[in-house]
Amino acid sequence: MKTLLRLIVLLSCIISSEAGQNNYLAPISFTKLNHADNDVEIHRFNNWLTLEDSIKNIQKAFEINRPDIIERYTHLDKLSADELALLTDDIYQLSHGHFKIWNIGSALHPKVRFFNGSYINALIAVFPKLNLNPFGFRLNWSTRDTAIESIQYVFNKHIPEILEKYRRLDELKEEEIERLKERIYGISFAHFSMWGLASTTDQRKTPYFDGTFAGVMQAVFPRLNLHPLGFQLDGTSREKKLESIKFVLEKKIPEIFRKYRRLSELSAARIERLKNEIYAITGAQYNIWGLHAMHFGNTYVDALCAIFPDLELDPLGFKLNWSSEAMAIQSIRFVLKRERPGLVETYDSIDSISDGEISSLKERIYSITSYHFQIWNLSSAMNTRHAPYFNGSYVSALHRVFSNPKLSFDENEFMKNRHSQWEMKYSWTQGLEACIANVRDAIQENKPDLLSRYAKLDSLPAEEAEELKDDIYQITYGHFGIWGIASATHKDHVPYFQGSIVVALQYVFPRLHLNPLGFQLNWSNYETSLESIRYVLWKQRPDLMNKYEHYTSLSIEERNDLIADIYKIGSDEFMLWGISNLDFFEGSYIPALQAVFPDLKLNPLGFRLDYSTKERVKASLEYSLRKNIPQVLEAYDRIEELSPAKIEVLRRNVYKITAAHFQIWHLGDILTRDTAPEYEGSYISVLQDFFPELHLNRLGFQLDWSDKDKAIASIRFVLSKEIPELIKSYDSRATLKPAELERLKKNIYSISYGHFKLWGLSGAANRENSPYFNGSFINALMEVFPDIGLEKAGFGLDWSSLTSAVESIRFKLLETAPELMESYSRIESMPPDLLDALRNDIYAIGPQKIRDWGLKMSLDPKSAPYFNGDFRDVLMQTFNHPLLALDKNRFLKKSRNVLKPKEVETSP
Numbered sequence: 001m002k003t004l005l006r007l008i009v010l011l012s013c014i015i016s017s018e019a020g021q022n023n024y025l026a027p028i029s030f031t032k033l034n035h036a037d038n039d040v041e042i043h044r045f046n047n048w049l050t051l052e053d054s055i056k057n058i059q060k061a062f063e064i065n066r067p068d069i070i071e072r073y074t075h076l077d078k079l080s081a082d083e084l085a086l087l088t089d090d091i092y093q094l095s096h097g098h099f100k101i102w103n104i105g106s107a108l109h110p111k112v113r114f115f116n117g118s119y120i121n122a123l124i125a126v127f128p129k130l131n132l133n134p135f136g137f138r139l140n141w142s143t144r145d146t147a148i149e150s151i152q153y154v155f156n157k158h159i160p161e162i163l164e165k166y167r168r169l170d171e172l173k174e175e176e177i178e179r180l181k182e183r184i185y186g187i188s189f190a191h192f193s194m195w196g197l198a199s200t201t202d203q204r205k206t207p208y209f210d211g212t213f214a215g216v217m218q219a220v221f222p223r224l225n226l227h228p229l230g231f232q233l234d235g236t237s238r239e240k241k242l243e244s245i246k247f248v249l250e251k252k253i254p255e256i257f258r259k260y261r262r263l264s265e266l267s268a269a270r271i272e273r274l275k276n277e278i279y280a281i282t283g284a285q286y287n288i289w290g291l292h293a294m295h296f297g298n299t300y301v302d303a304l305c306a307i308f309p310d311l312e313l314d315p316l317g318f319k320l321n322w323s324s325e326a327m328a329i330q331s332i333r334f335v336l337k338r339e340r341p342g343l344v345e346t347y348d349s350i351d352s353i354s355d356g357e358i359s360s361l362k363e364r365i366y367s368i369t370s371y372h373f374q375i376w377n378l379s380s381a382m383n384t385r386h387a388p389y390f391n392g393s394y395v396s397a398l399h400r401v402f403s404n405p406k407l408s409f410d411e412n413e414f415m416k417n418r419h420s421q422w423e424m425k426y427s428w429t430q431g432l433e434a435c436i437a438n439v440r441d442a443i444q445e446n447k448p449d450l451l452s453r454y455a456k457l458d459s460l461p462a463e464e465a466e467e468l469k470d471d472i473y474q475i476t477y478g479h480f481g482i483w484g485i486a487s488a489t490h491k492d493h494v495p496y497f498q499g500s501i502v503v504a505l506q507y508v509f510p511r512l513h514l515n516p517l518g519f520q521l522n523w524s525n526y527e528t529s530l531e532s533i534r535y536v537l538w539k540q541r542p543d544l545m546n547k548y549e550h551y552t553s554l555s556i557e558e559r560n561d562l563i564a565d566i567y568k569i570g571s572d573e574f575m576l577w578g579i580s581n582l583d584f585f586e587g588s589y590i591p592a593l594q595a596v597f598p599d600l601k602l603n604p605l606g607f608r609l610d611y612s613t614k615e616r617v618k619a620s621l622e623y624s625l626r627k628n629i630p631q632v633l634e635a636y637d638r639i640e641e642l643s644p645a646k647i648e649v650l651r652r653n654v655y656k657i658t659a660a661h662f663q664i665w666h667l668g669d670i671l672t673r674d675t676a677p678e679y680e681g682s683y684i685s686v687l688q689d690f691f692p693e694l695h696l697n698r699l700g701f702q703l704d705w706s707d708k709d710k711a712i713a714s715i716r717f718v719l720s721k722e723i724p725e726l727i728k729s730y731d732s733r734a735t736l737k738p739a740e741l742e743r744l745k746k747n748i749y750s751i752s753y754g755h756f757k758l759w760g761l762s763g764a765a766n767r768e769n770s771p772y773f774n775g776s777f778i779n780a781l782m783e784v785f786p787d788i789g790l791e792k793a794g795f796g797l798d799w800s801s802l803t804s805a806v807e808s809i810r811f812k813l814l815e816t817a818p819e820l821m822e823s824y825s826r827i828e829s830m831p832p833d834l835l836d837a838l839r840n841d842i843y844a845i846g847p848q849k850i851r852d853w854g855l856k857m858s859l860d861p862k863s864a865p866y867f868n869g870d871f872r873d874v875l876m877q878t879f880n881h882p883l884l885a886l887d888k889n890r891f892l893k894k895s896r897n898v899l900k901p902k903e904v905e906t907s908p
Helices: 002-011 051-065 067-074 081-092 096-101 119-126 144-158 160-167 174-185 189-194 213-220 238-252 254-261 268-279 283-291 300-307 325-339 341-348 355-366 370-375 394-401 411-421 432-446 448-455 462-473 477-482 501-508 526-540 542-549 556-567 571-576 589-596 614-628 630-637 644-655 659-664 683-690 708-722 724-731 738-749 753-758 777-784 802-816 818-825 832-843 847-852 871-878
Strands: none
Touching: 051 067, 051 119, 067 081, 081 644, 096 119, 096 753, 144 160, 144 213, 160 174, 189 213, 189 659, 238 254, 238 283, 238 300, 254 268, 283 300, 283 571, 325 341, 325 394, 341 355, 355 411, 370 394, 370 477, 394 411, 432 448, 432 477, 432 501, 448 462, 477 501, 526 542, 526 589, 542 556, 571 589, 614 630, 614 683, 630 644, 659 683, 708 724, 708 777, 724 738, 753 777, 802 818, 802 871, 818 832, 847 871
16 A cells, blocks of 8 residues: 555655746656656666666667657767767756656665666666766866866866876977977966866865966966966066066077076176167067056166066166266266276276376277267267267266266367377278288277187087177177278279178178178068078077978978967067068068968968958958867868768857857957857857858857747747757647647657756746746747747645635546546536536545645645635635535545546556
């Protein structure tokens, strides 16, 4: 008897439509089943005592609810890679809830020991050939190890090449390791959010990673010693700013840091060279390197001075200051200390030197010319707009700098001295060798270190040999004038040098193979312009030029890396490198780089996306998509060859694209109305337009609850995917036979709130999202299927009010006591004798009969207080037609089997 009662309870539909929304009501196969407590459910199938029988039970549920999965798994060897991926993905979409609504929750009962209460273990056992990964169902944050494995699983889906390289870390070259680190640093929290990993920085869920994005990445890639600043610079304090700036600079100017670390080993000359290399860094470079937000002191100069404290850098080394007379004097002194250090040192000790030394000092100062001011970049001192305090005269400037009365600086005396000192020092009529000797002699007198270093060329390290060439490249026509060999550039008098200091210096330093472009870039025609750009790139990016020179021997991956590095070059770099003339390259650095690297077939869009016309917007979109999701574009190119399953895989992959992807892929400008007004700022419209053959539905990207019609369309869209046969049946309702129509209604009644949750339709039962459904999935379904006479009670009994309760009871009796309800429906046309018979039949119904019909909740005063727990009130309210005029006192105390209830359909 107890077993029979349990079976009756199991088959009774007693869950209310509103109050019971958090329960799973029916299986997707639409057999009218309800899950009960575990003790009942454990016996739902015949046998859970062996692993084999347990797997069969689950397989049987799949055959009822998802026969497509079983069918594909049965023919696994015939599936393509895409079809296999689709099958695996379909299984990964299943959840604990499916086991409940399919009435195989017993598989997860503690008494079924094979699966340890886990639906994941159960599915892995049912589909062993698929090698399912538990993380494919659900990421696991329970321990640090499982959290890291979860993240690695996600990375393996989205950035498998990074994980593959990390696994081979011991085989990678240093350059490859650095590139790997750069790629990892390129991953942002936006990626994490897009990949479903945002919770990794929530210490309540994952306390193992110190609550930071960098902490997560360090834990996943421990052997790379990743620095947190690689992911995000920190400007929260002076110390953090300095650390951030140093981190970036060590990557951008590693050679300078290498020399700085060996400062104690460097000669005075090489320390000066190092300081000059740092002085050459500009504010524009600082900004290009991503440090524009790292404000430090007043300027970037303060930051660099703080980064290299042992060099005692002077801000004037970065930029001379003409803002006041005092600062202008300091600027000139700074340059003189660099160019004539002994002169300034002697002047500063003028109070302690002899009269003869003072006289000698004055002569040395008087020997300075306007040529010196030009080559020392002090021309501004002779410009009244920049330095009005010197009246446009370098002599007045020197007078202000050397103003100590003991020197007795006199401007008239200065000018007389300059005229008297001029003399023809060299003769240029003795032939080529004599002319070369003249130039060499002048260099020996003014830059003796150049010749001494050149004499030791064979023993110089490569780095020092390059430094020697760079120092020679700094020699200008102004130097020749100061040194008294300007005549060497007069072609008529000295034809050997062709009027060029370059040729003269090539003769003096033949073994250095000096390049004329080292002295001055040449923009006179296309060929010389191209050579000038190549020369600059060899100086600035020798790594790229070397790789390109050996392009044919590079692997595909190395070629792609080379191309990616070239695409990072921008117009700002060209400006900083002194490439000032692009007239022969359409005025753009992009055609220039295409000309320098012709074999790479560089795409202009790789440098910068172009939204200037509608056609270029589409070209930019295609370029970016091919770069970021190449497998999707490759599949779409072959869409006519694809099977339906492969097209579905392709469509699903496109549906996974979000607005966040557009931002990460630098496509955000397409979503502005000014750039592409036809898309109205919607990434969905962009993708629908780009993939027309996929017939994408906006609802595949995001369901829309903004109004009732869109909400109904959203629900239909999901149901068309989850239960397509039901939608097809409804859409052809006009052709259905009565029995088929009843079956359709029954199937719709079998849909539960549990299904809505599993299918992502919870929004339809949320009053805030969809107020037009009043927070009820039942209301939503009745709106989606309005034309087949659905009744609320069909979804479940509702005891929330007397009216709802009576409606529910009547609906239930249509199923369990159809003869009684059919008779009651004809009450107004009944003759008196049949009316008496119906009345007597109702009087014969007792409380047990009501229970047998699955209506025991009507007898519970807590659930249905309006019936007072009295079966007579239940019947009198249910059959309340005035023609019956039921009398409470005439009900029998014990019910007879007057009407046999219709047998309840059970599932196999």
